Amino acid sequence: MIWCCPRCRGTLLVDQKGLRCAACASTFELVAGIPDLRIPGDSWIDFEDDLVLARELADLDCPLTELVRSVYARRPGWEQGRIDLRTREVLEAPRKLDREVTGWLRSTVEGKGILLDIGCGAGMLLAAVAPQNRPAIGIDVSMTWLVVAKRLIAEFGGQPVLAAALGEALPLASNSVSSLVSLDVIEHVRNVEQYLRELDRVVAPGGHVALSTPNRFSLSAEPHVFVWGVGWLPRPWQRAFVRWRSGRTYDDTTLMSSLELRRYVRRTTSFAINILIPKIPREHLAAFRPLKRAIGRIYNLLAPIGPMRTFFLLVGPFFRIVGVQRKAGGEPCAR
Numbered sequence: 001m002i003w004c005c006p007r008c009r010g011t012l013l014v015d016q017k018g019l020r021c022a023a024c025a026s027t028f029e030l031v032a033g034i035p036d037l038r039i040p041g042d043s044w045i046d047f048e049d050d051l052v053l054a055r056e057l058a059d060l061d062c063p064l065t066e067l068v069r070s071v072y073a074r075r076p077g078w079e080q081g082r083i084d085l086r087t088r089e090v091l092e093a094p095r096k097l098d099r100e101v102t103g104w105l106r107s108t109v110e111g112k113g114i115l116l117d118i119g120c121g122a123g124m125l126l127a128a129v130a131p132q133n134r135p136a137i138g139i140d141v142s143m144t145w146l147v148v149a150k151r152l153i154a155e156f157g158g159q160p161v162l163a164a165a166l167g168e169a170l171p172l173a174s175n176s177v178s179s180l181v182s183l184d185v186i187e188h189v190r191n192v193e194q195y196l197r198e199l200d201r202v203v204a205p206g207g208h209v210a211l212s213t214p215n216r217f218s219l220s221a222e223p224h225v226f227v228w229g230v231g232w233l234p235r236p237w238q239r240a241f242v243r244w245r246s247g248r249t250y251d252d253t254t255l256m257s258s259l260e261l262r263r264y265v266r267r268t269t270s271f272a273i274n275i276l277i278p279k280i281p282r283e284h285l286a287a288f289r290p291l292k293r294a295i296g297r298i299y300n301l302l303a304p305i306g307p308m309r310t311f312f313l314l315v316g317p318f319f320r321i322v323g324v325q326r327k328a329g330g331e332p333c334a335r
Contacts, residue, residue, distance in 0.1 A: 113178025123149025
């Protein structure tokens with residue numbers, strides 16, 4: 001078994017009720033064969049509500065499309081058009097991710113050893129890499145989405161190996177994975193330093209890591225709530241500003257600048273990283289209005305160029321972080 005106890009990292013044994021730790025006797029439930037290895041902690045979801053929905057989904061006998069749609073249909077205030085759009089996005093994502101898999105993620109997703117996707121959600125990336133036949137596992141805080149991920153990954157020929165867990169308490173042994181991907185997750189983590197320490201702990205020496213996150217000081221609108229200027233305000237003011245401008249909550253997102261992110265990584269990990277400025281994809285540009293499309297094309301031309309790269313590290317819309325684990329095998333990371 002790849003998983004270990006998230007409390008003490010002891011060996012997990014299978015019993016009639018689920019999993020039990022041989023060392024500390026903690027017990028963990030299985031939902032659709034997926035272990036719930038979450039321990040009490042601050043999170044953006046309610047674990048009990050999530051479990052209720054996950055069990056309902058696990059009992060549904062329906063096509064994958066209806067399974068995904070049923071998740072979004074349970075969200076208060078969501079109209080049918082929005083539900084259908086998000087459902088299509090999930091189902092189409094594995095094929096659309098091919099550009100990422102063969103592009104900036106290539107050094108991370110190719111190779112031998114275990115690939116870990118933290119914050120795997122509905123399993124789109126794991127489905128996209130399934131044809132490579134590389135051992136790949138996924139962790140997410142939502143059991144609901146993991147039930148979906150199990151079906152989606154299998155549809156693309158993969159073998160789902162999934163667990164519900166917190167990024168700050170990974171149920172994995174130290175140095176147990178060869179590569180790690182965590183896309184658009186760090187901005188939703190409550191304890192960023194603990195999350196990064198856990199990433200650092202589980203990645204073996206020489207292993208590759210890839211992260212992504214929006215930029216706090218982007219000149220474009222905040223991508224979660226589509227409100228401009230959120231990140232430029234002091235953090236204590238941001239929630240009230242978002243509620244005033246959009247009526248939405250902003251309790252579960254904390255964006256960082258490139259400088260802040262680099263400081264966190266240097267302080268808490270042994271990763272040697274490079275922060276990339278991605279181009280705006282052509283299909284996104286095509287959906288923009290003419291003026292915004294023209295600005296986007298100028299951005300794509302200028303972003304990789306010397307001094308402009310420094311500028312866009314400060315105010316570009318989002319970042320990609322790639323790195324390699326430098327720590328020596330079996331040795332603690334330098335702090």
